[in-house]
Amino acid sequence: MSTLLEVKNLKKYFKVPAGTLHAVDDVSFQIETGTTMGVVGESGCGKSTLGRTLIHLLPPTEGQILLDGKSITNVKKRQLHTLRKNMQMIFQDPFSSLNPRMSVSQAIGEPLQIYGLVKNKQELDRRVRETMDTVGLAARLADSYPHELDGGRRQRIGIARALVLQPRFIVCDEPVSALDVSIQAQILNLMQDLQRENGYTYLFITHDLSVVRHISDEICVMYLGKVVEHSPAKELFQHCCHPYTKALLSAIPIPNIDVKRERFLLKGEITSPIDPKPGCRFAARCSYATEACRQESPELRELSPNHFCACHHPLM
């Protein structure tokens, strides 16, 4: 296996009236070709900003992004255009992410036209139909408009649009969180099948831990712009090391009435990522926090092979 995408000390700050918002703060990781990296966190933790920065929808403030070992951080407009072909995104809201005035085939065909990948109308139609078939959209829907379709089908259009360019890396920003469970399962299966057949590499952003466990090979847990824990998926659910991960895990309602879990309720609410104070960002809500946590920001350390945790007092 080879590394497809590498992120080194990536930072993305926004200037807001109240100060500087540290949306993504010093994040580093690698994603192997053909695998899925899950990114979990609560709203405001910077997971969506991370995804958008990786595919250049937002320019990074600092740090490096490498695709196939080549830096793609400060590319020119022309190079960016070619780059986009290799990096695509699936959006969260299947209702607002499709242009209501474009039919299904127009929406899926648009990327092909932009990149001039088809010579004529016949070839365009053929490619669109193939892609629709791949994502499980019936050919008769080609001339339908988004408002006539349900959320699941719309999300399939979003997936088809991302796939039609045959990218290597796809950022999936909460692709199933707007869908009902029975439809959610259909879409997750589709995405897994596509990965197995075509070797796509996913960055899968979600707040749903059971979804991320199901689909990911590795998981990053983010809190206020920082990666607090990073490990193989199974490992994270067996022994998590960061107190935040533990709280997150114990907070998910499990659809099983026989499991009575020990609750690990967090105090307070998420603090602001605007001009954060030094020290661990989780300290204010952490029951293990000590003076050291409030003084010094913990580094991401490798506690066991491939299991990284940024905490002064990891739970082992």
Added chain:
Amino acid sequence: MREKLLKVSDLVVHYELENEVVEAVNGVSFEMDRGETLGIVGETGAGKTTLALSIMRLVPEPPGRVVQGTVALDGENVLSMAKREIRQIRGKKVSMIFQDPMTSLNPVQTVGNQIMEVIKLHENCSAAEAVIRATEMLERVGIPGERFNEYPHQFSGGMRQRVVIAIALACSPELLIADEPTTALDVTIQAQILDMMRRLKDDLNTSMIMITHDLGVVAETCDKVAIMYAGELVEYGTVEQIFHRPKHPYTVGLFRSLPSLDKDVDRLQPIPGLMPDPTKLPNHCSFYDRCEEACDDCLQREPPVVEPEPGHTVRCCRCSGGERREAME
């Protein structure tokens, strides 16, 4: 013996639009005892919210219309009450929490005043007394009393939902209807809110209807569960019955399609297809098209309601008797 707290019988609610009729609730019947928590589970468009709104008689008319059925609260039919009587019940006997804490508070009034308003409306008490009770209520939902005079925008999402709950419970209603109260919140906040709701419910001895699409939330909060599909109650029973011995193919499918947190599953098992369009419901079982166990019989008639064990009802042609259980094993 006292009357059942809530008895809904054969309720049918339609939304009559200009060129189509949305059949939102189709012949729903159930009963609720005092102190119970009932979970109503279903997908988007299954009619959960409409059902809840009709218990409060809050379905907007028009376009909404109650075609038939009764909603008896303490033996009195809510649907035939005068407007004035209904207003006395809302907030006092039944109250409701909506999904979005951002829009369900009045942005130009302090949170304290909004809690006081309900108290003054329903309880015969002085302003000073109302202030004391409102502050008490704020503290009960975990907000310091000093924040009485703050405005909703000064609160975070989770805190606002606490305020909404404080308003709903201010007059200790007998029934609290919570429509997806935690869907808009993060998991750690959801855990806090659910924990608090459970506690308050026990303290105030309130019954609760919890509307949700999350079976996990049901497992943690409810005693009874009703599964809704295309405007019908397809299965009803205790949490234990539904989670351990689900009978309706839809319920079974729901459980199967969930990704698990502790088991490794290579592929999920989704329910194929889609819920039928509520403006074009079929004349036979509405789950027929998606059902793996459908038979010719299912096309011939409406599914009967059967009771495989006491208190557990299923609306399915294949669930009469032991036939299905063998098919499962």
Added chain:
Amino acid sequence: MAKRITPATERAARIAAKERSTSPVSPAKAAWRRLRRNKAAMAAGVVIVILLICAVFPAQLAPYGFDEQNYAVAFTAPYKEYPLGTDNLGRDILSRIIWGSRMSLIIGIVSVVVGLLLGGILGAVAAFYGGRVDDVIMRVMDVFLAIPNMLLALGIAASLGTGLWNLLLAIAISNVPRFARIVRSSVMTNKSMEFVEAATAIGASNGRLIFKHLLPNSLAPIIVQGTIGIASGILCACGLSFLGLGIQPPTAEWGMMLSSARQYIRSNWWMVTFPGITIMLAIGCFNLLGDGLRDALDPRMKG
């Protein structure tokens, strides 16, 4: 579950049977269907079509020429040969109204189109680029907005002189800031939608973003305001002509007809009544159609 048949379900079934089609419905087609069900707007549409026909073929439709004078029949009350009567110069009022529709509609439509093109481009650019560009464009527009429409047109007409072209220019310019605002706010709303970001992610250029994704989705309020703008353009032109700053005699124009008839208002009622009713009808119908379009294009009614 057996369907419950109510009067409403029956009506819905009837409509569904009438409109049954297996072919997909584009948003425009769906809006047209909704508009067709709005009786008031459809009636207004019919009147507007009649006015348009009058404007295109006045020579064929009008019984007399617009400047055909016949002193012998001056001040004739409506009767068979002159259904709406004649004026002080013995000209047929019906013919002059028909000829006048040409002027009024040209002014109404052209001023809206020009105002929309200029205002639309300015508004779209301001919304798309934002920041400094937005500030400069919109502050200039604000200055224009601070001057009442009629006054602005009056000033332009007074300084450039009278005549059709100056009148057109005056009304078009006074329309620009209004359309710039509408287009800007509409584009701003759509700009924050995910589908625009999605288009950026597949590598769409700025031009493509504006013309394929933003503008087509901002059309609804523009069409509505444009229709209502035609009405106010007609009114503005009539007003200016009434004041003698618009179309000059002998050309037929509704506002001018009113103006020249006002001295005879006590003795010859038909001279003011019929042009007045025509203006009212034309403006009322454009406004009604505009309201109907708003309801039909409103995305909340999507179905």
